[in-house]
Amino acid sequence: MTNERATVGVGMVGHAFMGRAHSQAWRSVGPFFDPPLTPVMAALAGRSAERTAAAARELGWASVETDWKELLRRDDVQLIDICTPGDSHAEIAVAALDAGKHVLCEKPLANTVEEAAAMVAAAERARERGIRSMVGFNYRRVPAIALAREMVAAGRLGTLRHVRAQYLQDWLADPGAPLVWRLQKDRAGSGALGDIGAHIIDVAQHVTGQRLTGVSGLTETxxxxxxLVGGDGTGEVTVDDAAVFLARTDGGALATFEATRFAAGRKNALRIELNGSAGSLAFDLEALNELWFHDHTEDAATAGFRRILVTEPEHPYAGAWWPPGHLLGYEHTFTHQLADLLAAIAAGTDPAPSFADGLQVQRVLAAVERSAAGNGAWTAVEDG
Known part of the structure; x- marks a missing residue:
């Protein structure tokens, strides 16, 4: 009689930027988090047999498929990890869930509200058979952001009054940068709004525990x-380069959001600041091990923002890694995501964020687009 731990075979679709990040996480989650299910990197799917085989060798996948549908027919694959552009998320996820496979899908959940709603319906059908699904908003798993959520939930900020969220990048500031798929609406759904704006919407709602109810937005290309990529001539950019919007939360807070890929000098500056009646919190991803906290109940003569280095064993996720003060990075968030997903599947509980959470973010994105089309008119976020 053996006590061998149960395994879950993983089939991943896509092997570019997100595929590499997810592969690293699948390799590291077992050694560091000892999850109740042991992941087996069974198969990698991609359109080019040659490129996919090369990626599989480099990233640690045991076999290759050139049609993602073959993953659904394999008995050694129980979980599908979707790392493709948004135009294929709905087709792959719905088929995988209906085939009885657990699903992890990269954000944003889909390119449209309608596609996201179909994915939620499939997730609900699958849930009745014990099949789980999760959308990959990895920044929830930054230890400092997870700590911020705990502090807000514990009332350390009192009544929330302001939310300020930004995601600033500059990789498109050069007009000579090529027309990649992220700049094509039929592939990406939207530009900075959906690509990086989705992250700050999710982070803000997650940390505050409040949802956005209405927006007033502007976008610009x-x-x-x-x-054109690899060719002569030029092509039209059909998505936004930047988006800004105001919002209200269902808890009564005022919120501002900014997402741009034209902030020269800012590489990956996801920032959020919360101001409440009893204190404030501030975070910047470019210093992701730090959370800044101001306790407004302290004596004004000595009160002020103080830095919390979020690397202590008591902090979320940090204890699985290195001694205090030994910093974590971007890649660790994906490992944390998988640790939580595997724990939920093993326990038979619903992982978070759910596809329903992803749909709600999609509804916010759609409301911003409608508002921008109406010159910033106040627009309600549809209630699911």
Missing amino acids: FVKERP
Whole structure:
């Protein structure tokens, strides 16, 4: 009689940027978090047999498929990890869930509210058979952001009054940058709004425990045409380069959001600041091990923002890694995500964020787009 731990075979679709990040996480989650299910990197799916085989060798996948549908027919695959552009999320996720496979899907959940709603319906059908699904908003798993959520839930900020969220990048500031798929609406759904704006919407709602109920937004495409990838000539940019919007939460807070890929000098600055009646919190991803906290109940003569280095064993996720003060990075968030997903599947509970959470973010994105089309008119977020 053996006490061998149960395994879960993983089939991943896509092997570019997100595929590499997810592969690293699948390799590291077992040694560091000892999850109740042992993941087996069974198969990698991609359109090019040659490129996919090379990626599988490099990233640690045991076999290759050139049609993702083959993953659904394999008995050694119980979980599908979707790392493709948003235009294929709904088709893959719905088929996988209906085939009895657990699903992890990268954000944003889909390119449209309608697609996201179909994915939620499939997740609900699958849930009745014990099949789990999760959308990959990895920044929830930054230890400092997880600690911020705990502090807000514990009342350390009192009544929340302001939320300020930004995601600032500059990788498109050069007008000579090529017309990649992220700049094409049929592939990406939207530009900075859906790509990075989705992250700050989710982080803000997650940390505050409140949802956005209405928005007033503007979007802009600064460079209308860009050089074609690997070819002569130019093509039209069909998504936004930047988005800004105001919002209200269902808890009564005022919120501002900004997402841009034209903030020269800012590489990956996801920032959030919360102000409440009893204190404030501030975070910047470019210093992701730090959380800044101001306790407004302290004596004004000595009160002020203080830095919390979020690397102590008591902090979320940090204790699984290195001694205090030994910093974590971007890649660790994906490992934390998988640790939580595997624990939920083993326990028969619903992992978070759910597809329903992803749909709610999609509804906020759609409301911002409608508002921007109406010159910033106040627009309610549809209630699911």
